[in-house]
Amino acid sequence: MIAEVIISQTYTNVENDTIEAIYKFPTHEAAAICAFEAEIDGKKKVKGVVKETQKAVKEYNTAIQGGHGAFLLNGQLPDVFECMVGNILPKQTVVINITYVTELKHDAETETIRFVLPTSIASRYGRYYPSEFPSFASNLPLVNTVNPTSNLSISVTCRMTSYITSIESPSHYISTELNINGNSKTFRVTLSEQTTYLEKDFILVVKSHGLDQPRAFIEYDPVTETNCVMLTLVPKFAINPTLTELIFVVDR
Structure with a gap:
């Protein structure tokens, strides 16, 4: 009666400029996200850690302003999560892996x-x-x-x-x-x-x-x-x- 779901989504920056991508995805309201990982161009992997919301947002904004790559996953609604992917270089491909468990x-x-x-x-x-x-x-x-x-x-x-x-x-x-x-x-x-x-x-x-x-x-x-x-x-x-x-x- 328990499901572990791994969602893998692939995105490519087709623009000629560096962009910040923001997308939302739905889950069941009783689901709990237990892992978050980003893979850049199949070479570099970034694993997420849990932090207090305001602190995480501040660190994300600081990294973006400094020209670094950063990722932020936040629960916007009980059944909708928002992911922010910052400073994606032109033609760069990012794979987002999200793991959650639900009844x-x-x-x-x-x-x-x-x-x-x-x-x-x-x-x-x-x-x-x-x-x-x-x-x-x-x-x-x-x-x-x-x-x-x-x-x-x-x-x-x-x-x-x-x-x-x-x-x-x-x-x-x-x-x-x-x-x-x-x-x-x-x-x-x-x-x-x-x-x-x-x-x-x-x-x-x-x-x-x-x-x-x-x-x-x-x-x-x-x-x-x-x-x-x-x-x-x-x-x-x-x-x-x-x-x-x-x-x-x-x-x-």
């Missing part, structure tokens, strides 16, 4: 779990009529501009606690590889066709035996020598049907 949604009626990878922001806040936008979304990008030569690739490796009964994606055409390394509880999903558009989210629905059973996950941190435990309980209610009389009083 998967569980549908108790169909006994399935749902994984959603957001690809656009504007559609989540309505159409691009300024008067219809809520005030907090006024500074969000209104459209997604994608280079025709760019493409979206997705690879999902799923490890369940029991055997898998069905895998489907209502949003995209997928290819599924079952029994990874001979394990019937593991599968891999990729896109079956090249995608060059980002107008809808990627959705994956998985049904597995025993999703309604209690589960516990334990993770050990060797640095702090501590354990983290997640316990999931799925309640069941056996209610006997009873005949009920309902009286509606309408006051005109």
Whole structure:
């Protein structure tokens, strides 16, 4: 019921001047970003560290004014993060890698779990009529501009606690590889066709035996020598049907 997501986005400065790029990307509001890395021209890697917001912004601005390269990742809204990439040289390529963890949604009626990878922001806040936008979304990008030569690739490796009964994606055409390394509880999903558009989210629905059973996950941190435990309980209610009389009083 937990997903670790690694998003890798490639950007190239096609201008003849040094630029500062600012872009936003959506996540689930319960997601927690745990790693941030930038790779410049495939040679230099910069890893992010967590700092207090005002201090981080000040250090970023100082680095930009000094002509140095700098990267700043900040939570703008509960479900929208903003990344600022400073002083990208002409024709320079930057790859942004962001890792976050999130809890998967569980549908108790169909006994399935749902994984959603957001690809656009504007559609989540309505159409691009300024008067219809809520005030907090006024500074969000209104459209997604994608280079025709760019493409979206997705690879999902799923490890369940029991055997898998069905895998489907209502949003995209997928290819599924079952029994990874001979394990019937593991599968891999990729896109079956090249995608060059980002107008809808990627959705994956998985049904597995025993999703309604209690589960516990334990993770050990060797640095702090501590354990983290997640316990999931799925309640069941056996209610006997009873005949009920309902009286509606309408006051005109």
